[in-house]
Amino acid sequence: MAQKRVLSGIRATGRLHLGNYLGAVKGMLALQDDPDYETFYMVADLHTLTTPYDPKTLKKDVREVVLDYLAAGLDPEKSTIFVQSQVPEHVELAYLFSTVISLARLQHLPTYKEKVTQYPESSTVALLYYPVLMAADILVYKGEAVPVGIDQEPHLEVAREIARKMNSAYSLDLPEPKRFATKGEYIPSLTGEGKMSKSVEGSFINLTDDLETIKSKLARVPTDSGKGDKVPERGGVAVLLTLIELFEGEDKKKEYGQMYLGEGIKYSEMKEKLAGAIFTELKPIQEKRKEFEENPELVDKIMSQGAERARKVAGQTLQEVKGAMGL
DSSP states (O other): OOOEEEEEEEEOSSSOBHHHIIIIIHHHHHHHTOTTEEEEEEEEHHHHTTSOOOTTTHHHHHHHHHHHHHHHTOOTTTEEEEEGGGOTHHHHHHHHHTTSSOHHHHHTOHHHHHHHHHOGGGOOHHHHHHHHHHHHHHHTTTEEEEOOOGGGHHHHHHHHHHHHHHHHHHOOOOOOOEEOOOTTSSOBOTTSSSBOOTTSTTSOOBTTOOHHHHHHHHHTSOOOSSOOSSOOSSHHHHHHHHHHHHHHOHHHHHHHHHHHHTTOOOHHHHHHHHHHHHHHHHHHHHHHHHHHHTOHHHHHHHHHHHHHHHHHHHHHHHHHHHHHTTO
16 A cells, blocks of 8 residues: 655744644654655745744754754654755745635635734735645645644645645645644643744743753743632643643643642642653753764755655656646
8 A cells, every 4th residue: 555645844943842842743753653654844944934034043943943853753764854945846836726725715814814913014925825835835745644733724724625626627636634633732832821832932842951941941830829629721720731741641630630629739849840751751852962963964964865855756746737737
């Protein structure tokens, strides 16, 4: 049976945080190790341009993501690891896809509205076009599974819609990609509001943070008196319980829930233990990252070979689509 293709990527905003790791990278690793899938993982530097960024640090930010990918366990022997802008077929296919999707459809996406609210001075065509390029990112490899967070589901629906319209209009066989969900598909911000994000100061823990930094960040998570009639489902306490479930297990989360309803929780002790559990998982990733940092030539080779492999596959799909469209 032919392998199914997988595409996923993370924007080039520098070092990865727990939200990226639990929401996307863990899913990438699971699919990489499944023989039923052929996996393509990119650093989405073109998508980074859709919101304010620093051109002077972009190349460094791209490399930080590649290093975190490799440190977390993405293996160039098993997966094609590449940088989006080094595979120009993505952009050309996106333009072809833009001929079948309406402006109104893109303007009504909740993700677009959120970004316009967040960056009112950066309401660009590129931002509006983001889901079309994302559809091309996936479909240029005929990707069927996409390990991304639940917040990307509206974009995947656009990709499925584009695939259906292209197949109907031009007798193509583009798949309708589905999200591959992970247990930590939505990691809340340490501030207690919204999701963990690089754009919100104090909301994230990086994969490269040491134990003291993790302790310091958790210490700032807002809490309450430590006891009550109902275990909080929102805010800082809920954030801590979510992280406890992911790093210490469901039983430990239930134990804290019972304490909250009874004798009360001592948050300083809870945060201390949670920091230790998080660091225990991150430490081997940090050690492996250091090895790659000390071997820049190997990292360069992985990136160039990945782009070459990706272009071979992407080029075939692009030619197929262009031929079907009469180009």
